[in-house]
Amino acid sequence: MSPRPRKRANKPLPDNLYPANGGKSYQYRHPITGKYHGMGVSRAQAIAAAKELNAMLVPDNDLVAKVLGHVTVRQHAKWWLENIAPEREYKKSTLEMYQVQMRKLNAAMGDRAVEDVDVQDLAKLLEKHSARTANQIRQVAVDLFRVAVSRGLRPDNPAEATLKRKEKKARKRLTQEQYDAIHALCPRWAQNAMDLALITLQRRGDVARMKFENIKDGRLLVIQEKTEKYDTGYLAIAVGPKLDKVIKRCRDDLASPYLVHRRPERKIKEREGMDHWTQVKPQMITRAFAEARDESGLFDGVPENELPTFHEIRALGIKRYRDRGEDPQKLAGHATAKMTSNYDSGHEEIRWVEVHAE
Incomplete structure (x- = not known):
């Protein structure tokens, strides 16, 4: 097996010798260990040293040694x-x-x-x-x-x-009217999931994991899945009138530890990733929302990659808080205000800033 051809810029140099610091100095790559060693700024001295090292470390007949130093x-x-x-x-x-x-x-x-x-x-x-x-x-x-x-x-x-590309958001923002239309076509358990997401600004997975036992002293305790390693991931959400109304609606005649739950078509004691037969997986919430969205006919003809998903409820909720003059950053669990603004952008309405001039 012959050695791999060198790059055109490095061909004048002996094997394993490379320019460094933009060509201002040189370094030698050990053919066995793969580690680099500085060889100074003198081209002549670096070439002479590299030739001597190659003679010692990579004899002409030692093809295996030439290969051992390369990691793909x-x-x-x-x-x-x-x-x-x-x-x-x-x-x-x-x-x-x-x-x-x-x-x-x-x-x-x-x-x-x-x-x-x-x-x-x-x-x-x-x-x-x-x-x-x-x-x-x-x-x-x-x-x-x-x-x-x-x-x-x-x-x-x-x-x-390399350059980081600018990503242009393709999904359509969800309006309140569209939310209401989709909500009306969802089963009750999916309506509960939508309302919890809209009021608490939590992600699909966090909504699916909400339990009644986590409602303590008038607060809903949430450990956000995406940010549980950081302080912003531990939320104690005060249960106000609107959230309380949704929680009461979640307390139906089906005994379940989860706020969002359903009676499956057939009862199965154990399911992968589930600890209760009434538990709803995040994917099921996504599917129920998408089915109601398509049934509404509001997005007929819209390309699939532009269709709003359940996640857009979070953006709508952030917009609603901003419209009321409230800062939703902590509730959303965002580490920066810019991250919250990313969710608030893309809506058609103009938010006028109230100012006073004497």
Whole structure:
């Protein structure tokens, strides 16, 4: 097996010698360990030292030694999943996103050596995808190559030099009239889920996990799924008249620990990810909302990627609070005001700012 061809810019240099700091200095990559070692700013001295090191570490007849020093993108991605991912305790959805985008990276450059991937290679890959997908691939690539630098597999992170694309929101915002029309077509349990989301601004998964036992001293305690590691994720929501009305409606003749619950078509004692036979999975809430939305006929002809989902109720709720002059940031569990504003943008109505001039 012959050695991999060098890049055109590096061809004048001996094997394993590379320019660093924008060409101002040089570094030698150990052919066995893969670690980089500074070789100073003198080109002549760096070349002489590299030739001497190659003679000692990579004899002409030692083809195996030439190969051992190279780690492919695929091998590094596998190492990352086995060693880095477990330490970070990613949620299932985040880890799945990483795995999906790693497959795209592996398909494009999995057999390339980590050290040989450059900005242009990554830029070409990102150009083939939508802004959202490209940004996810970039996020994963930045992480992968940052770890590669820490492992001594390369001196820099080419993914950081690529551009982050601007994502244009495709989904339509939900108006109050549309909400009311969809609400009327939903079964009672789904209506409860919609109203809880609208009043509390909680995500689908957090609404599905709300329990009666978490209502204490006039407050509904919620640990937000996405932000449970941060202070903004622990909410004690005061139960006002509107929320109290919804909670009372949730207390029907079906005994269940969950606010949002239903009687399934057939009773099953144990289901994957469920601890009670009346429990409603987040996907079921999404499906019930989508079925009522389509039945309403309000969005006939709208492309599928623009159809409002259950998540848009959160944006509508934020808009309602803002319309009343209230700040919904803490209730939404957002760490920054900008994040809350992202949900509030995209509505057609103009919010006039009241000011006084003498």
